[in-house]
Amino acid sequence: MDIKSIPPQMLVPKPIGEPVGTPLADLSNVGSTGDVGTSFADALKGAVEDANAKSVEAEHQVQRLVVGEGSVHQAMIAMQDASVAMEMVLAVRNKALEAYHEIMRMPV
Amino acid sequence: MDIGTLLQISGSALGAQKRRLEVVAENLAGAEVTHTADGGPYRRKDVVFKTFHDHLNDARGERAPDLVKAEVALDPRPLPLVHDPGHPDADADGNVRMPNVNVTEEMMNMISASRSYEANVKAVGAAKQMARAALRIGE
Numbered sequence: 137m138d139i140k141s142i143p144p145q146m147l148v149p150k151p152i153g154e155p156v157g158t159p160l161a162d163l164s165n166v167g168s169t170g171d172v173g174t175s176f177a178d179a180l181k182g183a184v185e186d187a188n189a190k191s192v193e194a195e196h197q198v199q200r201l202v203v204g205e206g207s208v209h210q211a212m213i214a215m216q217d218a219s220v221a222m223e224m225v226l227a228v229r230n231k232a233l234e235a236y237h238e239i240m241r242m243p244v
Numbered sequence: 245m246d247i248g249t250l251l252q253i254s255g256s257a258l259g260a261q262k263r264r265l266e267v268v269a270e271n272l273a274g275a276e277v278t279h280t281a282d283g284g285p286y287r288r289k290d291v292v293f294k295t296f297h298d299h300l301n302d303a304r305g306e307r308a309p310d311l312v313k314a315e316v317a318l319d320p321r322p323l324p325l326v327h328d329p330g331h332p333d334a335d336a337d338g339n340v341r342m343p344n345v346n347v348t349e350e351m352m353n354m355i356s357a358s359r360s361y362e363a364n365v366k367a368v369g370a371a372k373q374m375a376r377a378a379l380r381i382g383e
Contacts, residue, residue, distance in 0.1 A: 209258040213251045213368060220247055220375045227379045 180228060187221035194218040249309055250371035252298065254364045256311035261361040263314040264291045268354045275345040278333040285333075286343040288319035319344055 197214040200206030267289050274286035295310040321344045329338030 207259065207262060209255060209262070209365075213255045213258075216368065216372050217248060217251055220372060223376065223379055227382055231382055 183225050183228060187218065187225045190218035190221045247371045247375045251368060253309045253311060254367045254371065256313065257364040258361060260293055260312045260314040261357050261364065264357045265354065267291050267316055268350050268357060271345045271350050272347065274343055275347055277343055278340055285323055285341045286345065287323070288321070288343060288345045289316050290319050291315065292317050
């Protein structure tokens, strides 16, 4: 089964909390360096890569099933893992878009 | 949100129950076999469930979950002697060594295996539901 064969670095949670958790003082240089923004992009990119790795793995498991090597439950579990990872990415994306729209609706 | 570990645990148990069902099927198929490749009648196989650790989890410095695997062992119970002089494998007294498979017992093991499999599928479903519920927090 190879949820295991995903490289370990893919499975280590990406430091989503880090930039958010830093003191507010850091926000002073948002405009100049874009530090916080880059971190969010990195976190999102990491999550997308993770979801992609899982869906590639699911595809691999289904291929194994079709050629008679894997088993049904392994393929289904890999697919569910991929689906949940994708939903996680979608939730983050929706939240980010929502925030953007909220700002766009701000009366000037 | 690491439902990967949960899925890994339930997945290992599903694999073990599947192996158990394979062994039950082998036993049912061999229930009347008096002549195997090794000579002698078929001997019943049984599974022993064991836990093991995945070393990938150790490397990640996480608490390694106990994963389950099924190992196959031979049943040491004696082979019954049945009087059947017309049987080609009968000895000089007309007795035949039959496999030590009890079909009723195998049926019970089959039900047990499929129910355990279902229970583990439920655990996978619960893990998935929990992950989805967590994502709904943001809605």
